[in-house]
Amino acid sequence: MLGEYRIEGRRAAEISASVERGIGAGQLTPGQLLPPLRELALRLGVNPNTVAAAYRTLRDRGVIETAGRRGSRVRARPSSTARGSIRVEAPEGVREVSDGNPDPALLPPLHDALAAAARRHAERPGRYGDAAVLPELARLARAGLDEDGVPGGPVAVTSGSLDAIERVLAAHLRPGDAVAVEDPGWGALLDLVPALGLRPVPMALDDDGPLPGELERALRAGARAVVVTDRAQNPTGAVVGAARARELRTVLAAHPHVLLIEDDHGHRIVDEPLHPLAGVTESWALVRSTAKAYGPDLRIAVLTGDTVTVDRVTGRQRLGPGWVSRLLQQAVVELWTAGAVDTPAVARAYGERRDALVRALAERGVEAYGRSGMNVWVPVAEETGAVARLLHAGWAVAPGARFRMAAAPGVRLTVSSMTREDIESVADAVADAAGAAPARSYG
Secondary structure: OOOOOOOOOOOHHHHHHHHHHHHHOOOOOOOOEOOOHHHHHHHHOOOHHHHHHHHHHHHHOOOEEEOHHHOEEEOOOOOOOOHHHOOOOOOOOOEEOOOOOOOHHHOOOOHHHHHHHHHHHHHOOOOOOOOOOOHHHHHHHHHHHHHOOOOOOOEEEEOOHHHHHHHHHHHHOOOOOEEEEEOOOOHHHHHHHHHOOOEEEEEOEEOOEEOHHHHHHHHHOOEEEEEEEOOOOOOOOOOOOHHHHHHHHHHHHOOOOOEEEEEOOOOOOOOOOOOOOOOOOOEEEEEEEOHHHHOOOOOOEEEEEOHHHHHHHHHHHHOOOOOOOHHHHHHHHHHHHHOOOOHHHHHHHHHHHHHHHHHHHHHOOOOOEOOOOOEEEEEOOOHHHHHHHHHHOOEEOEEHHHOOOOOOOEEEEEOOOOOHHHHHHHHHHHHHHHOOOOOOOOO
16 A cells, blocks of 8 residues: 555654655655555554544644545645646747736836835834734725625735735634635635635636536535636636625625635726626635736735724734835735726737637637637647647747646636737647647636
């Protein structure tokens, strides 16, 4: 069962550490079955409860997964292995269309906003004990949320969307709890959930976001939280429309104790209207990042939610970083006030490239998805071969394994750097590489 590797230890901590050493050394491989706890206890000469405690620790840390009588296995991807490592390095002469970065030409210059923030700081330097959120930032953020129909709630600021989602999950859940996530979905989130000791439950989706039946199935299976991307879903570009929002809210209303997290990272780059789901569960949060509209290095996200959730997040934040730089917050205020991003123009620029690529692929008999945002998702018959063939043709795309759990194979292409000439060329290459993939939802 374990080949030459022997698990060692007399205490639970020693046994769990031995398993992790084996995984780190590559002697215990992803998917490998571990000994039944009574068998291992007999071999080590310890009480079965000691082995059970070790396995429980490993499960809660996302290192192994347990399936009752089917036993315990090393996770197919231990939480220490980031999905971002599943990538194709683009050699010289190969175009990089896999990184998910915005088009630099569509990002506003930051120097005026940062200089204005510095001048404000010179007039009144920040101090310990100042409010964690600038009042003007909170006012502007709340006004935008109100305009989009997001329920009332206090505003907090975090260092990006993933930081916000992690803090909200940690505020409500315990290791072992299940979280419903989109599949395919944001690779960083799919890494984060098991890294927190939580158990991801995949939800299939289509162009309108998570399928209501999939959400219902996940909640009936015991998911205590659900994460939904409202617009510009990564990697598929899905948008939760008005009809789908009503269906999802109906499902959520029957589970009022579930934690709902909405990620609106497409804010300011998408002109599709927001249809928030918040308001039907007791605990909820909605996150808006500045990364896609103003640049990934402006590490600011605005978080709102029910009072208890936001209070828990800000309380824990005070014990760690304390606050997100008020200099950066002031810079965001300057950018928002100046209208630095022309949202319709940015949305149109990405939309023209995205739609052109989807059309070009359709003309070549290739199914592709990309309703909003900067990415296009292409189902393929066999992922590794498709990625390799595209690399040989001069295009480095993102392997779908970075974004999926149970979903069918696919590849993601970022359109940010593509010209009209590129689109015809990459469509030819994808058509040659994709193979015959069945028509279906993303799941």
